[in-house]
Amino acid sequence: MIPELGHFALILAFFVSLVQGVLPLVGAQKNRADWVAVARPATAAAFLLVGVSFACLTWAFYVNDFSVEYVAGHSNTQLPLMYRLSAVWGGHEGSLLLWVFMLVGWAAAVAAFSRQLPAAMVARVLGVLGLVTVGLLAFVILTSNPFDRLLSPPAEGRSLNPLLQDPGLIYHPPLLYMGYVGMAVAYAFAMAALLAGQLDAAWARWSRPWTTVAWVFLTLGIALGSWWAYYELGWGGWWFWDPVENASFMPWLVCTALIHSLAVTEKRGSFKNWTVLLAIAAFSLSLLGTFLVRSGVLTSVHAFATDPKRGLFILILLAVVVGASLLLFAARAPKVSLGGRFELVSRETFLLVNNVLLVVACGAVLLGTLYPLIVDAFGGGKISVGPPYFNAVFIPIMMPLLVLVALGPVARWKQADLPAMLKKLWPAAVAAVAAGIVLPMLAGEWHAYVALALALVGWMVAAWVLQTVERLKAGSPTVSWWGMQLAHFGLAVFVVGVAMVGTYEEERDVRMEPGETVSVGGHTFKFLGVHESRGPNYTADVGTFELSQDGKLLRLLHPEKRDYDSSQMPMTEAAIDAGFTRDVYVSLAEPLSPDKENGPWAVRVYFKPFVDWIWGGCLLMSLGGLLAAADRRYRIRAKSSAAVSANAAGAAA
Amino acid sequence: MKPRHKRFALIGGGLAAIGIASALVLNALDSNIAFFVTPTEVVEGKAPQGKIFRIGGMVKEGSIRRDNLTVHFAITDTAREVPVTYTGILPDLFQEGKGAVAQGRINPDGTFSATEVLAKHDENYMPPEAQHAVDQAQKAQKTIKQ
Structure with missing residues (x-):
C-alpha cells in the first residue's frame, strides 16, 4: 500500500508541476496577478508530494519490502540500517527520485527565500523550474519507476553493491545532486530574465547567491567523490578523468565561469548575453552528465548496468531544453543593451579572459569525453581517450588562469x-x-x-x-x-x-610474507600477518602492518579484504594514515598462496605527500562560496528597483 | 586606445587562445587514443603493431595463473582468445568467466602485455567493449553456419 501511495504522489506531483510550469509563466506574460499567485502554492505542493513519494520509498527500504523490485535489487535484511536508508539512492531509479526531490527542494527554497523579489520574476523562475520538473518526473514515471512491484517477491533482497556500502554513499550523491540540480536554478533565473526581456543588474544580483550556493554544493560533491574514490577504490588516485567525473566537472567549470561573469553583469551591466549563455550551458551540461552516467554509453568506473531507452529519453530532454533556450535567447538577445564600456586593461577584461579560459578548458574536456562516441558514431571503430590527453590539454590552459587570479582582484573596474x-x-x-x-x-x-x-x-x-x-x-x-x-x-x-x-608520490606493488618490510617515502611497513574477522554482513581478511618512520613506531594499520555474504565480489578496504603533509596508504590485493593467514600476499603501498591539501583546498573554496552568498546586500529589498522591474515586466508582456 | 583597436586586441587574443587550445587538443588526441580491437581481430593480425590498444571480452575459465605479482590469463570473445600478461594488482572484480578490458601492446610472439586492466564495479555489468567483442564473434559464427 505504501509504495502505491508513493507512486500516486509522484503522478500527482507531475500534474501539479505542470500547473506550476504553465500558469505562472502565462500569467506573468499576460499580467494576470491571480495566475502569478499560483506559483508559490504549486511549488510547495510539488515539494510536499515528491517528499511524500521519497518518504514512501525510504519506508519500503526501512521495512525491507522486497515486493518492490527496486528494494529487492538494492537491499537486504543483513544490510546495516544506515546503508539500507542510503540505498534509496544506491541505484538508478532511486537516485533519479532523489534528483527530482532536490529539484523541487530548490524550487521550494526559491519560493521561500525570494520575498524581496517582484512577484512576476518569482513566478517566471518557479514556472521554468516547474517545466524542468515536469520533464524529469515524466522520465521517472515512464522509464524508471522505483515503485514497480514484483509478482512473486523474494524472501531476501539482492543487497547493495559492496562498493557502495561506505559512508561516502551517504554524503556524496546528495551533495553532488544538489550541485547538479542547482544549475537548474541559475538556468531558471536566466530564462525568467529572458522571458521578461529584462536582463539587468537586478537580475544578476538575484541570481548570484543561488548560483554560488549551487556551485558550493557541486564543489563539495565533486571533492567528496574524489576523496571517496581515493580511499575506497584502493587505487590511491584522486582524479581519473573518467567520463562520469568529467560529467560533473564540466558543469563545475562553466558554473565557475558563470559566477565570475555574473559579477560583471551585476557590477557593470556588461556580459549579459554571455552570462545567459553560460547559465544555459551549465544546466545543459548537467543534463548531459546525467545522460552519460545513466545511458552507459561510455566505459566508466560509474558504469553500472543500464538501459539504453533511458539514455534516449534524457537525450530528447536535453535537446528540448537546449533548443528551446537557444530559441528564446535568439529572439531576445538582439534587444539586450550593451553594458558599461571598459578599457582593454580593466577588471572586466581579466574576468573575460577567466571566462574564456574556463570555457575553453570545459570544451577540451567535453571533446575528450565525447570523442569516443563521435568516432564510433561515424564508424571509426571503438576508441578510448586516456588521462594523458586531459592532463596535456587541461593543465596548460589552467596555468594562465593561476597568473590572472592574482591580477583580477587588484585591477579596477572600467579602467585599470x-x-x-x-x-x-x-x-x-x-x-x-x-x-x-x-x-x-x-x-x-x-x-x-x-x-x-x-x-x-x-x-x-x-x-x-x-x-x-x-x-x-x-x-x-x-x-x-x-x-x-x-x-x-x-x-x-x-x-x-x-x-x-x-x-x-611513491607507489609500490610488492609480494610480502609475514615479517617482511617495505619502504616508501621514508616510511617503513612491516607485514605482521592476516587474521579473519566477521563484519555485520561480510567476512574480512584483516591485515596488520606496523608503520614506522626513522625506526620509530607510528601506529598499526589494518587494511581489509572483504567478502560480502550476498555477493561474489571481493572488496578492498585500504588503510590510510593521514597527515598534514602526507598520507601513507596500504591495501591488501590478494593472497598469493592458499594459506591466507601465514602465506604471502600481494600488497600495494603508497606515499602521498600533501594529498589532503587537494580536498582541503576544495573545502576552502566552498567556504568562500558560502561567505560570498551570505552577503547582506542580497537580502536587502530594493523597493524602487523592484517596483520599476515589475512595471517593466508588465510593459514587456 | 581606440575602440576599434580594443576590439581587434580582444578578438585577436580570443583567436590566439582558441588556436593554442586546438593545437594542444590535436597534439594530445593524436598520441593518447587507444583503439579497441576484438580478440578475433588480434588473432587475424589486424591489431595495430607497436601501438597501445585495448582488447576486451571474457576472462577464459581456468586460464588465470599467478606467478607472484605477474598474472597470466586469456581474454576470449568465445571464438578466439588472446593470452595476456599483467604485472601488478588487479581490480577486485577481475574474475574468470567475467567481462574484462585490458590496455597494452601486442608482443611479436602473439601475447598481449597489459599495462592496465579495467575495473567494472557491478557484478551484473559488462563493459560495452567486452560485450561488443562477444557480439561480433557470435554474429560471425552465425554467418558461417548459414
Whole structure:
C-alpha cells in the first residue's frame, strides 16, 4: 500500500508541476496577478508530494519490502540500517527520485527565500523550474519507476553493491545532486530574465547567491567523490578523468565561469548575453552528465548496468531544453543593451579572459569525453581517450588562469592602470621565483613541473597577502569580499596538493610474507600477518602492518579484504594514515598462496605527500562560496528597483 | 586606445587562445587514443603493431595463473582468445568467466602485455567493449553456419 501511495504522489506531483510550469509563466506574460499567485502554492505542493513519494520509498527500504523490485535489487535484511536508508539512492531509479526531490527542494527554497523579489520574476523562475520538473518526473514515471512491484517477491533482497556500502554513499550523491540540480536554478533565473526581456543588474544580483550556493554544493560533491574514490577504490588516485567525473566537472567549470561573469553583469551591466549563455550551458551540461552516467554509453568506473531507452529519453530532454533556450535567447538577445564600456586593461577584461579560459578548458574536456562516441558514431571503430590527453590539454590552459587570479582582484573596474598594478605586485613576482627555486628543493628533487606550479602558488599567495593588506587599510571589507579571498586562497592550496602529489608520490606493488618490510617515502611497513574477522554482513581478511618512520613506531594499520555474504565480489578496504603533509596508504590485493593467514600476499603501498591539501583546498573554496552568498546586500529589498522591474515586466508582456 | 583597436586586441587574443587550445587538443588526441580491437581481430593480425590498444571480452575459465605479482590469463570473445600478461594488482572484480578490458601492446610472439586492466564495479555489468567483442564473434559464427 505504501509504495502505491508513493507512486500516486509522484503522478500527482507531475500534474501539479505542470500547473506550476504553465500558469505562472502565462500569467506573468499576460499580467494576470491571480495566475502569478499560483506559483508559490504549486511549488510547495510539488515539494510536499515528491517528499511524500521519497518518504514512501525510504519506508519500503526501512521495512525491507522486497515486493518492490527496486528494494529487492538494492537491499537486504543483513544490510546495516544506515546503508539500507542510503540505498534509496544506491541505484538508478532511486537516485533519479532523489534528483527530482532536490529539484523541487530548490524550487521550494526559491519560493521561500525570494520575498524581496517582484512577484512576476518569482513566478517566471518557479514556472521554468516547474517545466524542468515536469520533464524529469515524466522520465521517472515512464522509464524508471522505483515503485514497480514484483509478482512473486523474494524472501531476501539482492543487497547493495559492496562498493557502495561506505559512508561516502551517504554524503556524496546528495551533495553532488544538489550541485547538479542547482544549475537548474541559475538556468531558471536566466530564462525568467529572458522571458521578461529584462536582463539587468537586478537580475544578476538575484541570481548570484543561488548560483554560488549551487556551485558550493557541486564543489563539495565533486571533492567528496574524489576523496571517496581515493580511499575506497584502493587505487590511491584522486582524479581519473573518467567520463562520469568529467560529467560533473564540466558543469563545475562553466558554473565557475558563470559566477565570475555574473559579477560583471551585476557590477557593470556588461556580459549579459554571455552570462545567459553560460547559465544555459551549465544546466545543459548537467543534463548531459546525467545522460552519460545513466545511458552507459561510455566505459566508466560509474558504469553500472543500464538501459539504453533511458539514455534516449534524457537525450530528447536535453535537446528540448537546449533548443528551446537557444530559441528564446535568439529572439531576445538582439534587444539586450550593451553594458558599461571598459578599457582593454580593466577588471572586466581579466574576468573575460577567466571566462574564456574556463570555457575553453570545459570544451577540451567535453571533446575528450565525447570523442569516443563521435568516432564510433561515424564508424571509426571503438576508441578510448586516456588521462594523458586531459592532463596535456587541461593543465596548460589552467596555468594562465593561476597568473590572472592574482591580477583580477587588484585591477579596477572600467579602467585599470597596468604599470601601477605591476608596481604593487612586484614583490609577488619575486616571491614566485623564490618559491619555484627553493620549495621543490626542500621537498625533494627539483623538477621543472613542480617548480612552475609552486612558483604560481608563490605568486598567488604573495599577491593575495599584498592585496589583503591594502584592502584592510582602506576600511573593513564586505563578507562577500572575504568569500572571494578565501576561495582564491583555497585554489592555491589545491594547486599545492596537486603539484606535490603528482611529483613526489611513491607507489609500490610488492609480494610480502609475514615479517617482511617495505619502504616508501621514508616510511617503513612491516607485514605482521592476516587474521579473519566477521563484519555485520561480510567476512574480512584483516591485515596488520606496523608503520614506522626513522625506526620509530607510528601506529598499526589494518587494511581489509572483504567478502560480502550476498555477493561474489571481493572488496578492498585500504588503510590510510593521514597527515598534514602526507598520507601513507596500504591495501591488501590478494593472497598469493592458499594459506591466507601465514602465506604471502600481494600488497600495494603508497606515499602521498600533501594529498589532503587537494580536498582541503576544495573545502576552502566552498567556504568562500558560502561567505560570498551570505552577503547582506542580497537580502536587502530594493523597493524602487523592484517596483520599476515589475512595471517593466508588465510593459514587456 | 581606440575602440576599434580594443576590439581587434580582444578578438585577436580570443583567436590566439582558441588556436593554442586546438593545437594542444590535436597534439594530445593524436598520441593518447587507444583503439579497441576484438580478440578475433588480434588473432587475424589486424591489431595495430607497436601501438597501445585495448582488447576486451571474457576472462577464459581456468586460464588465470599467478606467478607472484605477474598474472597470466586469456581474454576470449568465445571464438578466439588472446593470452595476456599483467604485472601488478588487479581490480577486485577481475574474475574468470567475467567481462574484462585490458590496455597494452601486442608482443611479436602473439601475447598481449597489459599495462592496465579495467575495473567494472557491478557484478551484473559488462563493459560495452567486452560485450561488443562477444557480439561480433557470435554474429560471425552465425554467418558461417548459414
